[in-house]
Amino acid sequence: MSIEQVLALARAEVRALSPYVSARMEAGRAAVMLNANESPWPPREDNGLDLHRYPEPQPEGLRGRLAALYGLTSEQLLLGRGSDELIDLLVRAFCRPDQDAVAIAPPTFSMYALCTAVQGARLVTAPLSAESFTVRAEALREVCQDEVKLVFLCSPNNPTGGRVPLEVIDHLATELSGRALVIVDEAYIEYAQSPSAATLLSRHPNLGVLRTLSKAWALAGVRIGALLAHADIVTLLQRIMSPYPLPAPCVALALAAVDEPGEQLMYERVRRIIEQREQLASRLRAWSGVQEVLPSQANFLCVRFTEAERVYRQLGECGVLVRNLCRYPGLADALRLSIGTAEDNARLVDVLQRVLEAP
Numbered sequence: 001m002s003i004e005q006v007l008a009l010a011r012a013e014v015r016a017l018s019p020y021v022s023a024r025m026e027a028g029r030a031a032v033m034l035n036a037n038e039s040p041w042p043p044r045e046d047n048g049l050d051l052h053r054y055p056e057p058q059p060e061g062l063r064g065r066l067a068a069l070y071g072l073t074s075e076q077l078l079l080g081r082g083s084d085e086l087i088d089l090l091v092r093a094f095c096r097p098d099q100d101a102v103a104i105a106p107p108t109f110s111m112y113a114l115c116t117a118v119q120g121a122r123l124v125t126a127p128l129s130a131e132s133f134t135v136r137a138e139a140l141r142e143v144c145q146d147e148v149k150l151v152f153l154c155s156p157n158n159p160t161g162g163r164v165p166l167e168v169i170d171h172l173a174t175e176l177s178g179r180a181l182v183i184v185d186e187a188y189i190e191y192a193q194s195p196s197a198a199t200l201l202s203r204h205p206n207l208g209v210l211r212t213l214s215k216a217w218a219l220a221g222v223r224i225g226a227l228l229a230h231a232d233i234v235t236l237l238q239r240i241m242s243p244y245p246l247p248a249p250c251v252a253l254a255l256a257a258v259d260e261p262g263e264q265l266m267y268e269r270v271r272r273i274i275e276q277r278e279q280l281a282s283r284l285r286a287w288s289g290v291q292e293v294l295p296s297q298a299n300f301l302c303v304r305f306t307e308a309e310r311v312y313r314q315l316g317e318c319g320v321l322v323r324n325l326c327r328y329p330g331l332a333d334a335l336r337l338s339i340g341t342a343e344d345n346a347r348l349v350d351v352l353q354r355v356l357e358a359p
């Protein structure tokens with residue numbers, strides 16, 4: 001399958017669009033800058049960031065650093081305001097309202113369905129297996145009929161925590177070659193400590209991978225995510241992206257955080273989270289009132305309780321916030337517990353024990 005066949009899957013009107021060329025895209029920097037109607041003076045507090053100037057549309061420093069971390073070239077990365085923005089861009093570029101569809105394997109991250117609904121596209125689903133909450137590859141293939149242009153797979157999956165095996169992704173991308181793009185959302189991959197689907201990119205031009213700085217990198221407030229994909233897909237999506245998606249202060253903060261010491265710190269914290277996750281899981285499995293703790297490769301546990309609603313409410317009353325999964329199919333009796341610091345987790349265990357022992 002060629003990249004031209006993949007691009008042909010995008011909406012014709014998007015392919016035909018002449019992209020908006022912002023001043024910063026047309027020309028970089030010069031001694032006298034009078035091409036973007038900016039203020040000639042910086043604001044009072046500038047922190048050396050040249051805040052009176054529009055930022056780089058795709059900041060090369062950060063793009064290069066993340067590309068090196070992910071083992072790709074800069075051209076294969078599209079940076080956005082969190083992976084949320086990139087999910088939205090993909091749906092808008094590839095799905096015509098009332099005609100095309102998106103396939104997902106619920107229960108999964110809700111933004112895929114939301115962006116599909118906002119675009120007026122159809123959602124088709126191949127639910128995870130009811131016993132193990134794993135992707136049913138055969139069922140997924142069956143729902144991927146002609147109108148499906150995008151398949152979102154979340155690995156590790158939010159909110160269940162399990163991974164999609166790379167072989168499943170590899171086969172699906174092969175089978176959907178020329179028909180649809182497979183997008184693997186790896187927001188939590190650092191906690192899984194296993195290879196990324198980015199290792200399959202060179203074999204499948206119809207594959208994309210979403211990464212984010214919001215989780216293991218501890219930068220949720222900075223709002224930076226990346227789509228890893230063929231350079232031509234990156235260029236296509238840039239046509240419908242806002243001209244300056246990434247604020248200069250966010251880029252500077254992100255760049256400072258993802259240097260080598262930052263990477264070491266990130267992996268050290270990942271190790272602590274995994275340790276805490278496994279301790280908490282085995283502790284919870286021993287308690288009556290806990291029906292099941294799903295195996296997790298992320299920074300959270302999906303836990304089924306005999307009385308999930310009451311547990312949720314009483315935890316909240318004691319100042320411990322967890323996520324109620326009652327709206328997710330197959331998880332009406334489950335709560336998602338993020339792994340916090342050792343102190344946070346100890347407090348959770350303490351309160352949870354009291355709640356579960358209460359009549």
Ligand SMILES: Cc1ncc(COP(=O)(O)O)c(C=O)c1O
Nearest residue numbers: 082083084109158187212214225
């Ligand atoms: C699976 C998954 N993908 C994407 C996101 C959004 O991440 P970002 O902060 O990069 O927009 C989340 C956030 O919770 C998530 O769980």
